[in-house]
Amino acid sequence: MDRVSEDEGVRIGTAEREEAQALLSRQFSEGRLNPDEFSERSAAVAAAVTRADLAPIFADLPAKPGGDRTPDLVRARDWRAIVMALIPLVALGFTILVPHGWLAWLALPVLGMLLYGRR
Structure with missing residues (x-):
């Protein structure tokens, strides 16, 4: 028996179930699953x-959800979060x-509202 087969049988x-459920929830929140699929797959994770x-629960989903976001968007969030964290200290x-x-x-x-409002 090879190493991969042994790992799958562990x-x-x-x-691990909570981590899988969190990943599944993220996939759902990013629109890759409809509510029925999410419900079915959540039950499979619990079981x-x-x-x-x-493995089959995530077979047709990307390994890392949200990977298609550009670094510019992530950087934009970072400076806004830093500003929001510093404002209470200034206040x-x-x-x-x-x-x-x-x-x-x-x-x-x-x-x-100015930093995080709809654009």
Whole structure:
């Protein structure tokens, strides 16, 4: 028996099933599965006992969902997330150092809408 066949016969545990379910959910959220297919495949993931049981569930799906995104889009998200993480610190500084600095907290939802609003 070769190594690949041995690996396929290995029993899986809860962690592997949860990882497979998360991957399946991601595939569904990216539109590769309809609700019925997602439901059927989710049941198959829950019933899987070995790695070989999981293989046919993902056979017609890409290994890494979301791989077709361009690096520019990923970079764009990164700088926006950094800005959103730093704004509360700036607002806290205003709250402590400036009279009526608490008004800086009002900038959070406005900035969020500007950065993450529909385009």
